[in-house]
Amino acid sequence: MIMRNAKRTLAFLLTVFLLALTAACGGTPATTAAPETTRAAETTKAAEKTEAPETDAPETDAPETDAPETDAPETDAPETEAPAAGYETPIRVSMNVMDAEKNGIDARAEFVEEKFNLTFDYLPVSWGDWNEKIRTWINTGDTPDLIWWDLKGATAWEYQSWARQGAFTAFSDEDFANRPQLQEIYETAESIDALRVDGTLYAWPSLRDNPPEAQNCYTSNWCYRRDWAQEVGLYKEDDIYTFEEWEELIAAVLDAGLAQAGLVMPPWGFPHAAVLFISDPPAEGNETCSYIIDPDTGKYIWPPATDAYVAGVKKTYDMYQAGLIYRDNMSFKASENQDMIQAGQAFATYNVTGSLNTWTADMIKDGTIEKREDFGPAIVSGIDGTWYMTQTEDYWTVTALSKDIDPEAKNRVLDFWDWIITDEGRMVRNFGIEGTDWNWADNEQGFELLWDFDEATKDYISPYAETRFNEATPAENSRVIVPPGSVTYQYDERDRVWAAFASGTPKSAIKPFDYQVSFLSAENKDQFGSFNVEAKAKLNELIAQPDIDIEAEWRAWTDSMAPDVQKVLDELNSLLID
Amino acid sequence: MAEIQQQLGTAMSPGGAAAIGPSPGRRSREPLNWKRIGKRIWRYKWIYVMMLPTLLVIFIFRYIPMYGLQLAFKNYKLAGIAASPWNDFAHFKRMLGYPGFMQALQNTLIISMMRIVIGFPFPIILALMINEVRLRRSKRVLQTIYTFPHFLSWVLLAGIMLNMFGQAGIVRKVIEAINPAWAADWNLLYDAGAYRWMVVFSDMWKEAGWGTIIYLAAIAGIDEALFEAAAIDGAGRGQRIRHILLPGIIGMIAIQFVLRIGSMMEGGFDQIFNTYNEPVYRTGDIIDTFVYRMTFQRGADMGFTTAVGLFKNVVNFALLLMANAITRALGQRTLW
Numbered sequence: 001m002i003m004r005n006a007k008r009t010l011a012f013l014l015t016v017f018l019l020a021l022t023a024a025c026g027g028t029p030a031t032t033a034a035p036e037t038t039r040a041a042e043t044t045k046a047a048e049k050t051e052a053p054e055t056d057a058p059e060t061d062a063p064e065t066d067a068p069e070t071d072a073p074e075t076d077a078p079e080t081e082a083p084a085a086g087y088e089t090p091i092r093v094s095m096n097v098m099d100a101e102k103n104g105i106d107a108r109a110e111f112v113e114e115k116f117n118l119t120f121d122y123l124p125v126s127w128g129d130w131n132e133k134i135r136t137w138i139n140t141g142d143t144p145d146l147i148w149w150d151l152k153g154a155t156a157w158e159y160q161s162w163a164r165q166g167a168f169t170a171f172s173d174e175d176f177a178n179r180p181q182l183q184e185i186y187e188t189a190e191s192i193d194a195l196r197v198d199g200t201l202y203a204w205p206s207l208r209d210n211p212p213e214a215q216n217c218y219t220s221n222w223c224y225r226r227d228w229a230q231e232v233g234l235y236k237e238d239d240i241y242t243f244e245e246w247e248e249l250i251a252a253v254l255d256a257g258l259a260q261a262g263l264v265m266p267p268w269g270f271p272h273a274a275v276l277f278i279s280d281p282p283a284e285g286n287e288t289c290s291y292i293i294d295p296d297t298g299k300y301i302w303p304p305a306t307d308a309y310v311a312g313v314k315k316t317y318d319m320y321q322a323g324l325i326y327r328d329n330m331s332f333k334a335s336e337n338q339d340m341i342q343a344g345q346a347f348a349t350y351n352v353t354g355s356l357n358t359w360t361a362d363m364i365k366d367g368t369i370e371k372r373e374d375f376g377p378a379i380v381s382g383i384d385g386t387w388y389m390t391q392t393e394d395y396w397t398v399t400a401l402s403k404d405i406d407p408e409a410k411n412r413v414l415d416f417w418d419w420i421i422t423d424e425g426r427m428v429r430n431f432g433i434e435g436t437d438w439n440w441a442d443n444e445q446g447f448e449l450l451w452d453f454d455e456a457t458k459d460y461i462s463p464y465a466e467t468r469f470n471e472a473t474p475a476e477n478s479r480v481i482v483p484p485g486s487v488t489y490q491y492d493e494r495d496r497v498w499a500a501f502a503s504g505t506p507k508s509a510i511k512p513f514d515y516q517v518s519f520l521s522a523e524n525k526d527q528f529g530s531f532n533v534e535a536k537a538k539l540n541e542l543i544a545q546p547d548i549d550i551e552a553e554w555r556a557w558t559d560s561m562a563p564d565v566q567k568v569l570d571e572l573n574s575l576l577i578d
Numbered sequence: 579m580a581e582i583q584q585q586l587g588t589a590m591s592p593g594g595a596a597a598i599g600p601s602p603g604r605r606s607r608e609p610l611n612w613k614r615i616g617k618r619i620w621r622y623k624w625i626y627v628m629m630l631p632t633l634l635v636i637f638i639f640r641y642i643p644m645y646g647l648q649l650a651f652k653n654y655k656l657a658g659i660a661a662s663p664w665n666d667f668a669h670f671k672r673m674l675g676y677p678g679f680m681q682a683l684q685n686t687l688i689i690s691m692m693r694i695v696i697g698f699p700f701p702i703i704l705a706l707m708i709n710e711v712r713l714r715r716s717k718r719v720l721q722t723i724y725t726f727p728h729f730l731s732w733v734l735l736a737g738i739m740l741n742m743f744g745q746a747g748i749v750r751k752v753i754e755a756i757n758p759a760w761a762a763d764w765n766l767l768y769d770a771g772a773y774r775w776m777v778v779f780s781d782m783w784k785e786a787g788w789g790t791i792i793y794l795a796a797i798a799g800i801d802e803a804l805f806e807a808a809a810i811d812g813a814g815r816g817q818r819i820r821h822i823l824l825p826g827i828i829g830m831i832a833i834q835f836v837l838r839i840g841s842m843m844e845g846g847f848d849q850i851f852n853t854y855n856e857p858v859y860r861t862g863d864i865i866d867t868f869v870y871r872m873t874f875q876r877g878a879d880m881g882f883t884t885a886v887g888l889f890k891n892v893v894n895f896a897l898l899l900m901a902n903a904i905t906r907a908l909g910q911r912t913l914w
Binding site: 008012014131135136138139155158162166167327330331536537540541543544545546 | 745877
């Protein structure tokens with residue numbers, strides 16, 4: 001009898017345990033915001049490292065300071081005053097960020113929390129899953145309060161469609177009336193109009209940090225091993241190469257056995273960066289729109305079907321087959337290009353000028369190079385002899401507000417955004433707390449940094465795990481502030497590239513960005529897009545096949561796509577030209 | 579609790595599969611006696627109670643989501659599934675005309691057929707071979723070695739494959755040492771013709787050991803006396819395999835076969851997704867990867883990808899019914 005009861009009890013306990021396991025599979029309930037505030041989505045601080053760019057978003061120049069990251073998570077938080085008037089009610093908002101595990105754990109977050117009585121919950125995204133998560137959140141109605149989004153032309157139709165269906169809370173003129181920093185952006189940023197849907201603004205642009213002469217282009221150049229170029233005797237003064245010289249240089253470096261791989265590219269840039277990004281006309285898979293106006297007819301055309309594009313395809317094929325483009329680049333998923341460069345296995349990679357400080361510091365530390373100047377930007381003209389820069393939207397990312405965000409939470413967030421782009425706010429974002437991390441000073445930069453200084457790398461050691469304070473990104477991508485006495489290599493190199501571009505040496509041109517086409521939502525364009533994905537897949541498929549007539553194969557494919565492409569072209573010409 | 583033991587004892591009867599489906603010739607068409615069924619349920623109530631969590635999981639994660647299947651016939655709107663308008667089978671019409679769909683369907687079926695023809699017998703053969711190893715310790719070591727790859731994820735294996743077969747991989751290096759001309763055109767990972775074979779053989783390498791477990795369990799359930807009697811009668815090793823081992827596990831093989839046919843439209847998402855690339859889409863893109871790309875990379879209407887998923891599952895279900903019926907007609911054990 002005792003045995004029988006024991007077994008029954010055991011069976012019961014086992015059942016309860018299994019039921020508990022089932023319950024554990026369920027989601028965490030939404031975090032409750034402060035009374036009468038926003039519905040915050042569940043908080044996840046699962047460690048999810050940010051990967052190198054994997055989507056079609058090219059790297060920009062802005063998102064880093066030159067201070068190296070460390071693991072030290074906290075500094076001493078200063079004494080802060082009680083929340084200012086109007087901020088008595090605590091507000092808690094959720095937001096998707098990169099490097100979620102590094103956020104909200106330092107004195108800077110504490111400072112903002114106390115100043116604005118505003119707390120952030122973080123939902124992690126990475127370059128690889130960012131858009132996937134946005135789509136899932138919005139389609140399931142479970143968005144963060146602040147939806148930070150890598151919104152590009154290819155996804156603009158979704159933004160418009162979702163805005164029309166009420167997924168977001170609108171911004172109004174009144175939202176910016178008493179917020180001077182935001183007001184200035186609101187009145188001057190070109191993208192504000194493009195982001196309006198039926199006259200209403202639903203997303204706030206995080207403006208780029210490019211200098212005016214950049215005209216919203218990103219630096220379309222390679223970074224290469226100067227020391228190897230010198231070693232094979234093909235180094236060109238000022239790093240300016242024609243395409244033929246560039247090919248010859250890569251081949252020579254490979255022949256000399258200096259590198260295992262010639263050109264390596266981030267996944268989003270493969271293989272277009274090799275030829276098509278720097279040639280005419282615009283490449284698909286890029287931030288620029290994929291339909292362009294034919295200057296002869298004044299009508300929209302599809303670039304992949306043009307002669308210039310076919311020439312680019314053919315050159316890409318030849319380079320891949322010759323091994324100048326690393327063949328396994330086809331399988332790269334994340335930051336393998338960076339790994340190969342830093343390990344001294346590859347000769348050149350695309351568009352990393354904005355990260356040269358950290359890359360070269362790591363390469364010196366690893367013994368890959370002796371000095372920073374051994375790795376720097378190369379200016380390579382396209383196959384038609386012109387060096388093209390690709391213009392993009394004037395923003396890096398945008399942030400939309402959830403349809404469920406509480407008005408008080410919205411106002412608090414806007415107050416925070418307005419403050420974070422004041423001089424004081426920018427200093428807090430970049431360097432931390434006044435008096436603890438920095439002080440205003442009477443020097444060229446106007447401040448002194450109190451962080452430890454590493455004489456070996458000539459860099460300050462940031463005590464903050466997340467150097468750029470992700471919560472602040474939506475306000476704008478923030479100007480980079482270079483601390484006094486620190487390394488300026490990447491900024492100097494970037495300025496040199498822009499100066500060359502501005503001087504017209506070598507001959508240069510801009511591939512213009514067309515807001516009209518990129519942000520147009522229309523039946524056929526929404527259904528077919530710009531065939532970016534298909535064209536990228538086809539190009540990859542063809543370049544991997546030896547001994548084919550690439551030109552014939554490419555033209556056969558563009559012909560096969562023509563019926564659907566024509567539907568979009570007719571629509572564009574009808575809506576935008578006629 | 580004696581009842582529990584009795585029931586568990588039945589479930590663990592020799593051959594394992596014996597409890598899965600009705601054995602040939604035992605099928606009854608008697609009308610359902612609900613009172614008797616109720617009594618039996620009450621009698622074995624604790625076993626049913628223990629089943630509850632599993633049933634709950636299946637209900638929550640398998641049945642409730644079926645509500646969303648109606649999306650296949652609607653244009654999805656953020657207002658919700660119920661509020662989304664019906665669209666007169668528009669997604670299905672588009673699906674059948676969509677360039678990548680027919681290719682994905684064809685690839686799925688071809689890869690599944692290759693897995694069945696080449697991959698399905700392999701664990702059976704491996705189980706028979708392991709069973710013939712006389713030293714128990716060696717047998718266990720072998721089983722562990724063969725089973726281990728199952729626990730490696732496809733993400734990891736994709737990296738290993740790249741390091742082995744890629745441009746800088748060890749295989750190419752060896753070939754280069756033998757004949758540099760062969761290595762010059764080395765293109766294995768991006769060769770559409772080779773991709774399906776790589777999928778099938780890498781899957782066999784990873785999963786064959788794991789697949790042997792169920793067959794070894796079935797073999798273990800065969801009465802030892804049969805082998806002893808056969809040995810006394812002078813049966814050789816081959817004859818014992820042919821006349822005792824194989825008939826002893828044929829029921830399990832049949833069940834596994836039916837299940838395999840029932841998942842023919844599953845091409846192995848994890849494996850393909852982690853190992854394929856654009857050059858091999860034309861031979862390697864399967865329905866699951868097609869749906870994934872359309873949903874998350876192209877941002878297609880959720881209804882469209884639901885339609886593709888529904889189509890896949892309906893075909894799967896039909897194949898399962900067909901395979902079960904054929905197996906029953908052949909006199910083997912079936913799923914139901």
